[in-house]
Amino acid sequence: MINPQMEFIKVTLENVKETIKKWYDPNKYHYVTINATDTGEDITIDWIFSDLKEKNKIYVFRAENIGYKDFIPSIKDIVKISWLAEFELADLFGLNVQDAPKGVFLEKESIQAPLRKETKWEK
Amino acid sequence: MGKITIPFGSQHVALPEPVSFLFDTQNEIISDVHVNLGYVHRGIEKAAITKFDYTNLAFLLTRVCGLCSITHASGYIHGLEYLLNAEISKRAEYLRMLVIELDRMHSHLLANGHVAEVVGYENLFMQTFRYREKVMEILERLTGNRVQFDYYTIGGVRRDIDLEDAKEIKKELLELKPKLEKLTEFFETDYTFGLKTKNIGKITKEMALEYGVVGPIARASGVKTDARAEYEYLPYNEIGYKLQTRKDGDVLARNLVRQDEILNSLEMCLNILDNLPEGEIKVKTKGRPKGEVFVRVEAPRGECFYYLKGNGSKIFERVRIRVPTYANLPILKDLFIGEKYSDAQAIVLSFDPCMSCTAR
Helix, strand or coil, X not given: CCCCEEXXXXXXXXXXXXXXXXXXXXXXXXEEEEEEEECCCCEEEEEEEEECCCCCEEEEEEEEEECCXXXXXXXXXXXXXXXXXXXXXXXXXXXXXXXXXXXXXXCCCCCCCCCCCCCCCCC | CCCEEEEECCCECCECCCCEEEEEEECCEEEEEEEECCCCCCCHHHHHCCCCCCCCHHHHHHHHCCCCHHHHHHHHHHHHHHHCCCXXXXXXXXXXXXXXXXXXXXXXXXXXXXXXHHCXXXXXXXXXXXXXXXXXXXXXXXXXXXXXXXXXXXXXECCCCCHHHHHHHHHHHHHHHHHHHHHHHHHHHCHHHHHHHCCCCCCCHHHHHHHCCCHHHHHCCCCCCCHHHHCCCCCHHHCCXXXXXXXXXXXXXXXXXXXXXXXXXXXXHHHXXXXXXXXXXXXXXXXXXEEEEEEEEEECCEEEEEEEEEECCCCCCEEEEECHHHHHHHHHHHHCCCCXXXXXXXXXXXXXXXXXXXXX
16 A cells, blocks of 8 residues: 655745745755645645655645635746646636636636536536 | 748647647747647546546546556556555555556557657657557456556456466567567667757756656656655565666657666566466455545656545545646747757657646
8 A cells, every 4th residue: 555655734825935935946856736626615725746855755735725716826936837737727726826827728618617616517 | 031930730740639839930940839738628637526436436537548547547546545545465566567567668669669750760660569569469468458458446456367378478578578679779879860869859957857857758867756666656676676767868868768668667577477476356445535645656658646635425525637748748848949840749759748648
């Protein structure tokens, strides 16, 4: 059985950028992705990293109770490639992410924000 | 000469995948790239949290990708077994590794064959695919299918292997080994192939770390990263796994890393067949998934990441998939700039991109 060593670091939208900036070193840590989960009442966002040296280690910077219209800061000036996951949050969850346009992953005619709980399959 | 804009995809002979690049070129040198990924978002993550209960979800997730379907099964099922606290037998673990490594072999042969084709080696492409065909036949013998084999199941695997099959598969792998070694030698030493692939699309180790690239792309630039070594989801240390790296970070190095991995996978398969433990292939599991887990597994194209969140009901609250091509796309976009348009095909295909996975 797998043995993930998950370390959760609580952050807020106000301090997430500063916290990751102080901690992140691309020679030590590998940026995995950004994930959002819709609880039905609000959003939880995880900024996920792994350790290049320590086996099974996963670091999760977690911001909870985020409103659907809250402004989410981009970390692309710290982690150069985070823009792709941020664009996806804007498209698949309909979130207001800094510098993230809508329409990169979804065409205009498709169902918008499909991963929100309230979004149904059919139009 | 003025700026010329050239489309590459969404349907292109070199890349029959739903992604579109628009290259701005000046004197055949690429000066800017626009990427459009949004042709066919498939809504698999939505289906995973609305239409499939946890016992059937693997059937959906293995269809994220044709080539690395077993990777998606492993990412999901290892996470699920953790949430269900299910310990599987050693024999099932070894059989899982056998099929995963055969899958890696055929996927790498496909990628290397495609690179050979776009740099003008049609015969080499066919030769590579002939060897790949052998691996596909072995997979069919083991799992009942060439691709999309639902071999992983909760608690183990679906099919056992008998002595006769093991003997026959070993014989076929031993016949294949010198041919694959010869193929590696060709990629490494052929002068003209080198001219078309050396110093093309070069990624330094620093760039690879900065952009967080994964899989053979990172390892070809000297980054020692591989989920098989960093995240213990199967006992790779028991079957002769060796992390493969190259230093040059160009199209050729990416092909060579894949060749090295093919040979290592073949060795691992032989070791598994020689040392297959006795025991059950499947254990019963109890309960429903509750809690959350982050899983990393190594797909042929690199690290594949799964996040599962269960609340004790039959349907997961969140299933997140981060596929390797998704991690490698940002650098690919920036890498084109300054390269010749005529090299764009080789650069794209040396990444072995999978849009089916990316637009999951």
